Amino acid sequence: MEIAAVHVVEAPDFGPPDYDEADVRRESWWTDLRVANPMSRYPRYEAVRADWLPDFRDFGVVVEAADGTLGYAPGRHGAPVAALVDDYLGERIAGEDAMATEKVHDMLERLCAPFGAGGIASYAVSAIDLALWDLKGNLLDRPVYELLGGPATDALDCYATGNDTDWHLELGFDATKLACPFGPADGKEGLLGNVDLVAESRELLGDAGELMLDCWMAFDEAYTVRLANRLREYDLRWMEETLWPKDLDAHRRVRDRVPFQTLATGEHWYTAAPFQHAATHDLVDVFQPDIHWVGGLTTVQKIASIAESAGKSAVLHCGGHTPYGQHASYGLPGIRWTEYPVTSPPGVALADAETRPGVAVPEDGELVPNDAPGFGVEFDPGRLDAFSY
Ligand SMILES: [Mg+2]
Secondary structure: OEEEEEEEEEOOOOOOOOOOHHHOOOOOOOOOOOOOOOOOOOHHHOOOHHHOOOOOOOEEEEEEEOOOOEEEEEEOOHHHHHHHHHHHHHHHHOOOEOOOHHHHHHHHHHHOOOOOOOHHHHHHHHHHHHHHHHHHHHHHOOEHHHHOOOOOOOOEEEEEEOOOHHHHHHHOOOEEEEEOOOOHHHHHHHHHHHHHHHHHHHHHHOOOOEEEEEOOOOOOHHHHHHHHHHHHHHOOOEEEOOOOOOOHHHHHHHHHHOOOOOEEEOOOOOOOHHHHHHHHOOOOOEEOOOOOOOOOHHHHHHHHHHHHHHOOEEOOOOOOOOHHHHHHHHHOOOEOOEEEEOOOOOOOOHHHHOOOOOOOOOEOOEEOOOOOOEOOOOOOHHHOOEOOO
């Protein structure tokens, strides 16, 4: 079965969640929390990421087979990524075998070689790859996790992400990850603020719960080492993405300077290559590729294999947030834990806050993906309107 066409379409609008406002106890941490970030050193942008992050419109990628069967995946970062798919990559893979996910993925990465397969290009490759896997599942009438070999576990064990630790505990999670509010630009006072936040969360969780700290590229080597030493007594399961992702030498030095602290990173690494480098040079312990950013499911399979071969673990960035991450985590035994970001307000049941089709939500910290064909995203064939950019 050939690939007939690749379409760039308007993203479906699932509308706002229709939960009862009376359930809301307080605003979510997500609304306006200060999060240390790479722009924190510039006062005009220091506190809130929404002040500088791009507001490109999301879109969708549809791969159509010769018999009219469709596969769908969401696309991120709007016009720049949509143009790569629409004006270049899509037409280059038309006519290829729709089952040949490895070959087509290899073609996509090589087609991006003249301008680099990372960054923006990696979002384009990811969307096409995931739409192709969805198509493959739809053609075979099987869920994608079965195409990967079948379920690797009975249910995905999830940790919550966000700074509403009390609410996460109430929802039944026994593991939670905090967003770090302060970075080097906030001085000693900020450092102590970070310590206080971790101390309070550990107190709420007790000794049995797992606690992680996400530092979103905001630190440098010295600050990471200093904070890690101050936090040692709180037994963090890991410190995440403390460094600028491209500074691989700093990752090596931090690994040596805080040997007691498990380190995780990878959501802003693109293609499998940095993960292979990290395995070879023992940069971190936990690899965290994002399936929608790193190059799709085909790349995630490679990274999970690298992690297993190197004695590392792989935990997808926001893997519990989409059916794509859920199916990959369910089917690949190299992925042993699932991140579920909680951005809805405390008091609102997770199922009441979710409007997207095919997205399973955790109950008591566990979830089982949908078992529909493909990724189970139910793309409406009447919605092939071209994305305008
Ligand atoms: Mg992170």
